[in-house]
Amino acid sequence: DSGVTQTPKHLITATGQRVTLRCSPRSGDLSVYWYQQSLDQGLQFLIQYYNGEERAKGNILERFSAQQFPDLHSELNLSSLELGDSALYFCASSPSGSRSYEQYFGPGTRLTVT
Amino acid sequence: AQKVTQAQTEISVVEKEDVTLDCVYETRDTTYYLFWYKQPPSGELVFLIRRNSFDEQNEISGRYSWNFQKSTSSFNFTITASQVVDSAVYFCALSPPFTGGGNKLTFGTGTQLKVEL
Numbered sequence: 099d100s101g102v103t104q105t106p107k108h109l110i111t112a113t114g115q116r117v118t119l120r121c122s123p124r125s126g127d128l129s130v131y132w133y134q135q136s137l138d139q140g141l142q143f144l145i146q147y148y149n150g151e152e153r154a155k156g157n158i159l160e161r162f163s164a165q166q167f168p169d170l171h172s173e174l175n176l177s178s179l180e181l182g183d184s185a186l187y188f189c190a191s192s193p194s195g196s197r198s199y200e201q202y203f204g205p206g207t208r209l210t211v212t
Numbered sequence: 213a214q215k216v217t218q219a220q221t222e223i224s225v226v227e228k229e230d231v232t233l234d235c236v237y238e239t240r241d242t243t244y245y246l247f248w249y250k251q252p253p254s255g256e257l258v259f260l261i262r263r264n265s266f267d268e269q270n271e272i273s274g275r276y277s278w279n280f281q282k283s284t285s286s287f288n289f290t291i292t293a294s295q296v297v298d299s300a301v302y303f304c305a306l307s308p309p310f311t312g313g314g315n316k317l318t319f320g321t322g323t324q325l326k327v328e329l
Binding site (some may be wrong): 100108114131133140141142143154156186190198199200202203204205206208211 | 238245249253256257258259262303307315316317318320321322
C-alpha cells in the first residue's frame, strides 16, 4: 500500500458526461501528479500540482481540469467525455525536498465511457 | 524532449530462469533520474528503484539487479531465478533534473513478463 488513495475505484459513464476523480496524497506529500494509462497512449503525464499550485502540464486535454485543495487532496475533472477517454487514471504523490523525485502511485481509477 | 524505449513488448520464461528487461532512454539533460515500476495484474504501479544519472554503480536487491550504463543510455533490469509472482508489466521511466517541486515521469511502453511453471 503506497499510502495514496483514489476514489472511486471504477467509474462507468456515458459519452458527453462529466466526472470527478479524487486523490488523497500520502501524509506530508505536497506534490500530486495525474497520469492516464490507455491502450493507445500508454502511461502519460497529465498535470502536477505542488502545494495548491499548478507546477507542470503534460498532454492534458482542454476538456480536463484539475485542482489541489488546501488539505492537499486533488481532483481531476473530465468533461464532455468521449469513448477515447476510457482509461486507467493514476494519481501519484511525492514529498518535497531531496526526495521529491520519488513518486508513489495510488491504485488508480478505471474509467469506462460507453 | 525525453524518451524511453522498451523494445521488448512481451517476454515469456520458465520459472527459475533469469530474465533481463531492456530500457534505453534519450534526454538532453546532463542530470536526470531513472526508475523501474512494476504493474501486476491487479493494476497498481509499484516503485522498484530509482537511479541518479551521476551514480553509475549497479545495484542488487535480492533477486533484482539493475545495470546502468550512461555510455549506451541504458538502464536494464535483471530478475534472477524468476518466479510466477514476477509476472507483471514492467515500466522504465525517466525524470528531468531535480527542481525541488517534483518532476513528471516519462514512461516507456512497458514489457509484459510472463513466468510459467
